[in-house]
Amino acid sequence: MNAKAAWPLAILLVTPFHPSLFSHDSCLSKAFYGNYQQGSTTLSVFRPDPACVDTWAYQTIAPSASITEATREVQQLVWLEEQAVDVSLKTQTRSFRNEFDAFLDAVSTHELSPSDGIPAQEVMGDSHYQAGYEVLYRTPQAALLSVSHEKARVIDTLVPRFWRSTLLPKEPIPFQSVAPSSLGHVEDVLANLKFDPVIASIVGNISVSQMRNDIRFLTGEDEKSGILSRHSFSKGAFTAASWLKARFEDTGATCDLKRFLIGFAPNVVCRYPSIVNTTATVLLSAHYDSRGSFGRTRAPGADDDGSGTVAILSIARTILRKGVKFRSNVELVAFAGEEQGLLGSRAYARELRAANANLTVMVQADMLAFREPGEPRQLGLPDMIGSPVVTQLVANVSAIYSPELRVGFTPACCSDHQSFHEQGFPATQVFERAGPIIDPMYHNSGK
């Protein structure tokens, strides 16, 4: 026995998100581990001490709140959720029970191979984790597990195809709501929005054939790139990061490869300075890491999210061709670690919050390339995570410069903009469809 194993090992509270949970006098606000989705419900996860549970429970008990005590020391908490995919994609999948149990079996039997990149001494600390996991919360659409550190490193490769896993932070994170004053700039821009022929000519200069070349490199369809996968721990992800940095720098940006966790490929953060003296910063981003499925290593990630990545790069290339200068600082960012739970963007959003950055708007592009045959061209905007006024601005900009797009909401959610939203920055997302995910190759090794 070790001293840390005193009872209780950890108390986990999972309850529907509500701002009152974070009021100043709430002991829960210091025990917050993030918001996660369960279908269309946002749930907040807390790890409170026993006294806090007692006080809180007397005040507000949501009927669906769940309190569990871990029976073993918690190394890494992992949230699992089923994603919003179209019913047509689900027809071949097995029932939830079989699928989820098969996943738990895979977690407990998964043998670490040297290619998992985990030092041997970490594996030895695992003796009290015979099964490798403990289930702390489970519904048909979501689950919270406690797993060993080494299983946590590979869990995203074991989850069922239409599920995603998120590694919870090691420490509680302060909850930061989006202050109404931080939306003032976007409100001004929206109120004064009108067609500008100069902007239209810049939009018209985006080169689709260049985007095709760029995606061929990132997916490895162009064999010269040598990229088989852009999974965050893979060699291909590091190749992609260096290549992206060089391509963005070709366009006049200044880029940093920013490491955020050992073993993960870095975020690629590129900046164009403002021509006027201002702290205002606009951030456009995508995630360049990818995820394969069913234990296969090939993970080309053309749509998810090679498409968003080359869209951001195509903006950079157009900035160069048209000689665009900005009256705001502009950052174009390619994140890694998205598929393990927004890890790269979470680190960068927290860094910008700590620096008191004046981020006036942030837009994440995740999956832009797939169109179901017969459906109109469309733009999906988030109905859950993000600031509605920012989403409205993107809808209106689209109506002006891309009137052919049918704009609507999508339940496909929770890409890197969530990290910024949760740090109180004005943020939204753009997606290929005004509905759930329907790309048949989603999280598949084929595309």
Ligand SMILES: *[C@@H]1O[C@H](CO)[C@@H](O)[C@H](O)[C@H]1NC(C)=O
């Ligand atoms: C973009 O604009 C530049 C400069 O006006 C021009 O040389 C180039 O051909 C244009 N490219 C596209 C794809 O429109």
Ligand SMILES: *[C@@H]1O[C@H](CO)[C@@H](O)[C@H](O)[C@H]1NC(C)=O
């Ligand atoms: C930019 O503005 C800040 C704040 O108004 C001021 O302190 C700083 O001197 C200015 N810098 C330049 C180069 O003008």
Ligand SMILES: *[C@@H]1O[C@H](CO)[C@@H](O)[C@H](O)[C@H]1NC(C)=O
């Ligand atoms: C942030 O930038 C906006 C837009 O330029 C400006 O109106 C605002 O005063 C800035 N905020 C701070 C705290 O500098």
Ligand SMILES: *[C@@H]1O[C@H](CO)[C@@H](O)[C@H](O)[C@H]1NC(C)=O
């Ligand atoms: C934005 O679009 C909405 C419709 O979606 C419209 O009612 C509104 O007038 C537009 N605002 C601007 C500033 O164009």
Ligand SMILES: [Zn+2]
């Ligand atoms: Zn994605």
